[in-house]
Amino acid sequence: MSDSGFTFDGRLLKRGEEGYEEARVGRVFNARRPDRYPAAVLLAESDDDLVNAVRWAREEGLQVSVRSGGHSWAAWGVRDETLLVDLGLLKDMTYDEETGIITTRTAVRGALDLAPFLQERGRSFPGGHCESVGIGGFVLQGGQGWNSRSLGWACESLVAIDVVTADGELVRADAEQNSDLWWAARGAGPGFPGLVARFHLQTYPLPPVMVQDTWTFRVEDTAPVLAWLHDVLPGLDRTVEPVLAATRLPDVPLHPGVERPTGTVLLVHTTCMGDSLEQVQQRLTPFASCPAGLEELGHVRSQTSIPEENAAQAAQNPEGHRYAVDCTWSDASAEQLAPVLEELWRELPTQHSFSIWYGWAPTRALPDMAFSVEANVYLATYLIYTDPAEDEQMRDLVHSRTARLAALDGRGVYLGDTDFTRRTDRFLSEENYARLEEIRAVRDPEGRFVHYLVGDASQLNVHS
Numbered sequence: 001m002s003d004s005g006f007t008f009d010g011r012l013l014k015r016g017e018e019g020y021e022e023a024r025v026g027r028v029f030n031a032r033r034p035d036r037y038p039a040a041v042l043l044a045e046s047d048d049d050l051v052n053a054v055r056w057a058r059e060e061g062l063q064v065s066v067r068s069g070g071h072s073w074a075a076w077g078v079r080d081e082t083l084l085v086d087l088g089l090l091k092d093m094t095y096d097e098e099t100g101i102i103t104t105r106t107a108v109r110g111a112l113d114l115a116p117f118l119q120e121r122g123r124s125f126p127g128g129h130c131e132s133v134g135i136g137g138f139v140l141q142g143g144q145g146w147n148s149r150s151l152g153w154a155c156e157s158l159v160a161i162d163v164v165t166a167d168g169e170l171v172r173a174d175a176e177q178n179s180d181l182w183w184a185a186r187g188a189g190p191g192f193p194g195l196v197a198r199f200h201l202q203t204y205p206l207p208p209v210m211v212q213d214t215w216t217f218r219v220e221d222t223a224p225v226l227a228w229l230h231d232v233l234p235g236l237d238r239t240v241e242p243v244l245a246a247t248r249l250p251d252v253p254l255h256p257g258v259e260r261p262t263g264t265v266l267l268v269h270t271t272c273m274g275d276s277l278e279q280v281q282q283r284l285t286p287f288a289s290c291p292a293g294l295e296e297l298g299h300v301r302s303q304t305s306i307p308e309e310n311a312a313q314a315a316q317n318p319e320g321h322r323y324a325v326d327c328t329w330s331d332a333s334a335e336q337l338a339p340v341l342e343e344l345w346r347e348l349p350t351q352h353s354f355s356i357w358y359g360w361a362p363t364r365a366l367p368d369m370a371f372s373v374e375a376n377v378y379l380a381t382y383l384i385y386t387d388p389a390e391d392e393q394m395r396d397l398v399h400s401r402t403a404r405l406a407a408l409d410g411r412g413v414y415l416g417d418t419d420f421t422r423r424t425d426r427f428l429s430e431e432n433y434a435r436l437e438e439i440r441a442v443r444d445p446e447g448r449f450v451h452y453l454v455g456d457a458s459q460l461n462v463h464s
């Protein structure tokens with residue numbers, strides 16, 4: 001179709017036209033849909049569409065926003081009076097056996113599309129823990145995926161991008177050319193000043209063995225469980241990924257004859273990948289038994305696979321539900337965190353709501369890229385519900401409780417689990433944020449691409 005002399009292979013739906021509403025929010029994962037209205041949505045079908053989208057927006061005096069997988073909790077791509085470029089119809093992938101690099105569209109889903117494509121070739125990529133997350137937003141903001149403690153943030157495997165700039169030119173950005181855009185693409189997330197047409201991602205040999213180990217504890221045991229985890233974390237092999245999840249779901253591992261307590265229980269769910277079962281079991285030795293005096297409700301260990309783990313995560317994050325989410329990186333001790341976490345975990349308001357402690361230490365020197373904030377542990381809370389009347393209550397709860405945690409020894413946030421319309425914090429180091437703003441000023445002086453979605457712009461990337 002054509003508009004103002006521009007031709008599009010895909011459909012351009014202007015506000016008020018039939019199909020606009022579905023195009024606006026039909027692919028937004030969070031059922032708490034935003035009250036923001038783009039001037040038009042382009043369902044892009046080709047590289048020419050991406051170039052023409054930016055040129056058309058410039059002609060029309062519109063800003064450009066982008067959607068890949070639609071999984072940003074705050075629906076960052078849905079912005080008022082923009083041209084929203086929806087990439088959902090673009091899914092092609094090609095793999096180069098010589099280099100192990102996959103070239104892929106950004107709306108590809110990490111587990112449902114990318115992982116099986118790579119698995120057939122004996123390769124893997126540290127994709128998201130939930131199968132339907134798009135790799136577009138995921139990689140641009142950092143990307144905390146399976147095996148990220150050993151393979152690093154997903155964006156560290158971003159070798160190059162093909163990107164449409166604010167001038168409407170499709171260019172390659174990598175270590176040698178347009179390297180400022182490549183630097184920004186590794187961590188700027190929804191503040192990236194460009195429209196990425198393709199990622200070029202380094203892939204890795206698929207580890208032949210993956211084991212999961214899960215302990216179930218009472219929520220009353222929050223303090224000793226945290227003490228145990230903080231104690232073993234720094235010494236764990238980097239292929240070992242420990243997560244403590246507070247959950248109210250009924251189906252948890254229990255020893256025979258043990259009854260599930262009502263309300264919240266704690267699951268210490270640890271995964272490890274390696275070359276052999278023996279190697280993985282050896283790496284999981286710190287979880288072979290729990291400390292004396294700590295009584296578990298259940299314990300299971302078994303071989304697993306990324307698809308199985310992804311399916312479990314999908315069940316934990318159901319579609320068609322409303323989500324209020326927040327997070328903080330923390331260097332606080334187990335003693336500091338325990339009382340605040342226990343109170344939060346006891347008051348999880350619905351059966352699906354959950355909250356995690358994710359062991360990240362020891363942190364390491366990161367490559368020179370925009371992504372720059374992490375700490376010893378990652379704390380994130382996901383309130384999951386269905387009644388729109390509960391939106392304000394849920395949002396108040398998640399952001400106020402996360403603020404309490406952040407006040408202990410919070411180091412900032414991971415963009416992936418934020419909603420800056422309610423609570424802001426640092427997501428890049430001050431130095432990297434300043435550098436990103438310089439890049440934006442040079443690459444996109446007219447602000448063609450939307451900036452971060454934030455309630456109070458003066459608080460963007462401010463850590464207190």
Ligand SMILES: Cc1cc2nc3c(=O)[nH]c(=O)nc-3n(C[C@H](O)[C@H](O)[C@H](O)COP(=O)(O)OP(=O)(O)OC[C@H]3O[C@@H](n4cnc5c(N)ncnc54)[C@H](O)[C@@H]3O)c2cc1C
Pocket residue numbers: 029066067068069070071072073075076077078087106107127128129130132133134135136137138140141142143144145189190191192194195196197317416417
């Ligand atoms: C159920 C669920 C599970 C999750 N699990 C994880 C997890 O395990 N690990 C993790 O790190 N995160 C996780 N997240 C967070 C998720 O990675 C982020 O919300 C991410 O932004 C989603 O990417 P997307 O492409 O699906 O989202 P979108 O909403 O489509 O994109 C988010 C933003 O990224 C930018 N963007 C996307 N594509 C492009 C492009 N081609 N060019 C320019 N800008 C672009 C845009 O600003 C866009 O608004 C999860 C989210 C959900 C809903």
